[in-house]
Amino acid sequence: MSGWRVGLDIGGTKIHGVLVGPDGSVRAEHRAATVVGPEGIVQGAVDAVLALRGEVSDDGAPGAVRLDGVGIGVPGVVDPATGSVRYAMNLGLDAEPFALAAAVSARLDGVRV
Secondary structure (H helix, E strand, O other): OOOEEEEEEEOOOEEEEEEEOOOOOEEEEEEEEOOOOHHHHHHHHHHHHHHHHOOOOOOOOOOOOOEEEEEEEOOOEEEOOOOEEEOOHHHOOOOOOEOHHHHHHHHOOOOOO
């Protein structure tokens, strides 16, 4: 395990992300506008992760770090067992569960979300 992780806060207006190093320090930050709707949310999350992990490499030089995981905070009701979100109205998600964690993980080649 590399110890590198990404944390994302996805809100109705912006996505704020941080890259956390093995020592627990924040090594990079990224902000972007939120595109409402399932596809926009997934693409925004993936874009943020890719931007953050491109900031440094495992040896500290610019490049792409190997991530141990991605944590995502969203408004609404989250099922921690499935990573599904519902009732995130400001993100365009209603009562139907949306498998956010699985969708983001699939686009990141299986990184744990």
